[in-house]
Amino acid sequence: MANFSLGTDGANLIKKHEGFSLKFYGDPYGYPTVGWGHLITKTKVYKKNTTGNPNDSLLSQAEADALSKSLNLGYTSPISQSKANSFFTIDTAKAVKAVNDLELPTGCQFTQSQFDALVSLTYNGGPGVLETDDVQAMLAHRFIYQFFAGPLTPAQSDTCSKLVSKAFSYDKNLKTRRNEEATLFCKDAKYTHKYPVYTL
Template identity: 70%
Template structure:
């Protein structure tokens, strides 16, 4: 049965994406709205360098012109309902990608592990799941909540190190990556004791 994104995963993603009902430029200047919903990569506007969408808002004239040129069914500002719809649709691909991962036989992800990987995938794109560090993490049976049996202190450290390496993706987002790694370890016999990029 497929997993769905849990409350912790939604909260983590939303806390890092910023939120605006008005169109704004993302860090690359691409027009964005809601919780990081990318409108298009065919046009660029003011780049966001602070993480606060209000610092790179499009003018109403720019937003209306963008809506007209792309034949969008909406313009700035959107409704909160539309923002929630975008968020659900945008996270759906990341949810599907994590659900489609091939895990070792008999292993399954906990809700926290699933949510952490969805957040990583939502932010980094599906290619992040194909990195050697994520593959190594997923191949290690002791990482899973469903693993039956004891784990030695060395094995727990191995789990912690694999988590740290898997979430060391995009040095500009160290705080987010550490929060995702901490969520991944929630409820497990190992902890996120090695901050990302520390190994």
């Protein structure tokens, strides 16, 4: 099976929805985070981010310095842009590996858009999301893959659209992101993302 790298569309989608800050901030659970959702540690909790805007849950400089010292991080808030870029590369590599490691039906392969969409889903939901029944059902369906010869019948196309919708129906709080991922997954496909997530 081919080993893909994260494409521009996938990277842009992740960055768009993760939010960005060079300063330490609390994620939705209060865990200290920096850059594009890079988790610093789960050993401490600060103000929870409830708006999606990192600026609404920034750690004070004193909190950031104390955290950095206690964990011997070697950096504190704010980090540099190059450090943020490095964290993004490290974090996306985990999701890229998880998607590359998937077992697909014999002879089947992702398009770049399909791969990118699944990496975004995995980056956000963790590798376990790839093991859910709905994702596995989509991956097992040969018509999902673009190199499958010949046109799809309307019924076959509809089945693919439904499988994609269900596969990306993960975390009701993130419907906008999930619909954008599903749309990316269907880019240039013989089927479309015509059933928004959580509508089936």
